[in-house]
Amino acid sequence: MCTKEAAVGERVAMISLHTSPLDQPGTGDAGGMNVYVIELSRRLAAQGIAVDVFTRATSSTLPQVVEAADGVLVHHVAAGPFEGLTKGELPGQLCTFAREVLRTEAMQPLGHYTAVHSHYWLSGQVGALARDRWNVPLVHSMHTMAKVKNAALAVGDTPEPVSRVIGEEQVVEAADLLVANTDAEARELVDLYGASPDAVEVIHPGVDLTVFTPRDRRESRRSLDLPEDAVVLLFAGRIQPLKAPDVLLRAVEVLLRDDPSLRHRLVVPVVGGPSGSGLEHPSALADLAADLGIEDVVRFVPPVTQGDLAVWASAATAVAVPSYNESFGLVAVEAQATGTPVVAAAVGGLTTVVRDGVSGLLVDTHEPRDWAASLRRLIDDPTLAERLGRGAVAHAQEFSWEHTAELTLAAYQRAAGRMRAEMAS
Known part of the structure; x- marks a missing residue:
């Protein structure tokens, strides 16, 4: 033709x-x-x-x-x-x-x-x-x-x-x-x-660097009705086994078992909806939270717009991306662009998207205790979290x-x- x-x-x-x-x-x-x-x-x-x-x-x-x-x-x-x-x-x-x-x-x-x-x-x-x-x-x-x-x-x-x-x-x-x-x-x-x-x-x-950009964390938390002094561990994405949100919930159970005092200030938003094989049991993640005894700290949020996702990411202490595989991991880049460090599985494209020790932390396993240990590092060391947040913003600029x-x-x-x-x- x-x-x-x-x-x-x-x-x-x-x-x-x-x-x-x-x-x-x-x-x-x-x-x-x-x-x-x-x-x-x-x-x-x-x-x-x-x-x-x-x-x-x-x-x-x-x-x-x-x-x-x-x-x-x-x-x-x-x-x-x-x-x-x-x-x-x-x-x-x-x-x-x-x-x-x-x-x-x-x-x-x-x-x-x-x-x-x-x-x-x-x-x-x-x-x-x-x-x-x-x-x-x-x-x-x-x-x-x-x-x-x-x-x-x-x-x-x-x-x-x-x-x-x-x-x-x-x-x-x-x-x-x-x-x-x-x-x-x-x-x-x-x-x-x-x-x-x-x-x-x-x-x-x-990543849309005009939408995903650093914002005042306290202001973001106020707009989402989150306590300003909370520890916010965010998962955003489709709820299905491949994305492994259960790994985050199991890690949270370990955190609370090791330190019960963390419960009064811990919030775990799960932003997204069932997808793929997750559609067969749409309530499975909520059921897991109940079985683990952490339903009081987990907040399920329906899928949101890109602008609202940027607010959630900027409000978080850390964004968890525990997927079993990702060809890239767009959520990880978007979160980093807001200045929030990412804790991600060391698989697929996530090893490119997240610079270990610079813009976030990579975890070599999907074991809850290993994830709890990495999340604990950011909770216990605000200086580390701030340094990784600055590195996250700089790293995200490489993706436009x-x-x-x-x-x-x-x-x-x-x-x-x-x-x-x-x-x-």
Whole structure:
């Protein structure tokens, strides 16, 4: 369709099939990927690159097209029943979704899109078809990978099916360029999926540094009805075994068992909603808090906006990210940008996002006593907490969506070059 020499970056088709960038992060399938897609799209549009995001419609009341920002259109594609369809059932709707995406492009002038950027393997399957039909490069972001997840399953979590593994392998083979969040993810793509090192580009996600910025902690606590002198240990994210909020609760039980006097000033907000296999037992975390005898210090908060999340993070003594795996760990960067140190599991992208001893603390295990010991260091040593808070702000400055967009645009251009070379060979 469009000529090979067309300038890449004029209009990008962004495919995010299973979760909409307009959804509230923190529950269901909405999380860091939602933030990634909308923030990257906005920054690309700010550089003059129009973006059309294609996502599956989950309600009959949704408009067919929504202008999410100047230069960013979100297309709600009807594919399967609007509600009640699990992520595991979505592969059966790939053909319908792809047909509607191709139909949208067919109504536009020749060469309407100059690149396709797909997110998660389901979208990659559609992106591969669009690449061949439109004759434009396919750039793909995995976000999570079945082989990595299955190698580090949380207790009670469900392994990813073989069909997903095969689908991911197919997308890796079809993509002109793969975007990895970190060096660790790049190695996983090469070692586990056989990707060519030359076809992998490491581009860190960003953080909105105008939203996540240092604020007065006492003022943040007052606005959230938290005691100014409280010890606030925050978890923010989807409540599912992979994210391991139970590790924080079990660590809190250890803290209180070792020091009962801490109980009167300890607050443990859990900001988010059930997701993934956590949907099977939506009250499991609350039940655990009761079983551990710590329900009086745990406060469950529904998912909040990015602005409100910034207030929660700035109010915290520390933000805990005990996930069993993270391709990046956006919440950890966002928390650090507010000046709050992060205690994180030393897994995946978190080893890049958190600088141990500089912007936070990394924990090598998921044992509650090890987590309690790391959290105790920040509780007992305000000087350490303040130093890590300053380091957190400085470290977060390395991650901005503007920089992410610049590198991604260069990746589109590189992918186009790879595609031209392949066609010429």
